[in-house]
Amino acid sequence: MAASTQPTTSIIPAYKTAFLQSCLSANVLTFGTFTLKSGRQSPYFFNAGSFHTSPLLSAISTAYAHTIISFLSSHPSIPKPDILFGPAYKGISLACSTLLELYRLDPQTWSSVSYSFNRKEAKDHGEGGGIVGASLKGKNVLVIDDVITAGTAIRETIRLVAKEGGKVVGFVVALDRVEKMPGPREEEEGVDDGEPRMSALGQIKREFGVQTASIVTSDDLIAVLRGKGDEGDIKRLEEYRRRYLASD
Numbered sequence: 001m002a003a004s005t006q007p008t009t010s011i012i013p014a015y016k017t018a019f020l021q022s023c024l025s026a027n028v029l030t031f032g033t034f035t036l037k038s039g040r041q042s043p044y045f046f047n048a049g050s051f052h053t054s055p056l057l058s059a060i061s062t063a064y065a066h067t068i069i070s071f072l073s074s075h076p077s078i079p080k081p082d083i084l085f086g087p088a089y090k091g092i093s094l095a096c097s098t099l100l101e102l103y104r105l106d107p108q109t110w111s112s113v114s115y116s117f118n119r120k121e122a123k124d125h126g127e128g129g130g131i132v133g134a135s136l137k138g139k140n141v142l143v144i145d146d147v148i149t150a151g152t153a154i155r156e157t158i159r160l161v162a163k164e165g166g167k168v169v170g171f172v173v174a175l176d177r178v179e180k181m182p183g184p185r186e187e188e189e190g191v192d193d194g195e196p197r198m199s200a201l202g203q204i205k206r207e208f209g210v211q212t213a214s215i216v217t218s219d220d221l222i223a224v225l226r227g228k229g230d231e232g233d234i235k236r237l238e239e240y241r242r243r244y245l246a247s248d
């Protein structure tokens, strides 16, 4: 039989399209000059805090829940998580609302899973300590966060979970900015040396053996923005991406 000459089309899952639409309606992407956690100056910023109404919170947690379910089913070696952990601050509401959505979709699997998050400042009265929700001791922890850029936050979280006696078994973000890891010069002086480097997400996989997934990447966001956003904003975004785009 002759090979088909039809171009192959990839099917985008409905939850991903719905999530991208809700990113547009929530104006989750803003343009300007933003100093990131890594110190990079970015012309765009993904603000997960924009998902602050019930329909938007439901849209983002539905997208996380479907991503997590397909992530776990495509990585059968990942042990069943005991905890969904959301790093402060933005991870907090995301972990809580996503756990509810996972329970709604599959109560049998998710009813025994707890949420947990850290305090940025430890509390020295009442229950005290730096963790709110379930204890991490001896637990398999699935981390969910809003965005990954240079990977500083997930490294801090892996260290924190280990200090609390748990083990990070997976990491899921809404947006992978697909940016390269900072080199030594960037870490010391904040200056990019122009060398190609692996993405923060790829490096986390390689260094810690932690499997990762994202709902969308910056490519997906740019694709939906094209033709809708301001030309100058998109041009600056693309210039920035050319500079920091990861090699993997």
Ligand SMILES: O=P(O)(O)OC[C@H]1O[C@H](OP(=O)(O)OP(=O)(O)O)[C@H](O)[C@@H]1O
Binding pocket: 037, 038, 087, 088, 089, 090, 091, 145, 146, 147, 148, 149, 150, 151, 152, 153, 154, 200
């Ligand atoms: O991959 P990275 O370079 O670490 O950047 C991404 C991290 O930066 C932000 O955290 P931040 O602590 O700034 O924000 P928040 O308190 O608003 O959650 C964001 O929520 C990610 O956790």
Ligand SMILES: O=C(O)c1cc(=O)[nH]c(=O)[nH]1
Binding pocket: 035, 036, 037, 038, 044, 045, 046, 047, 048, 146, 147, 148, 149, 150
């Ligand atoms: O790298 C960051 O700090 C960062 C980037 C981004 O797009 N959104 C965000 O909340 N933080």
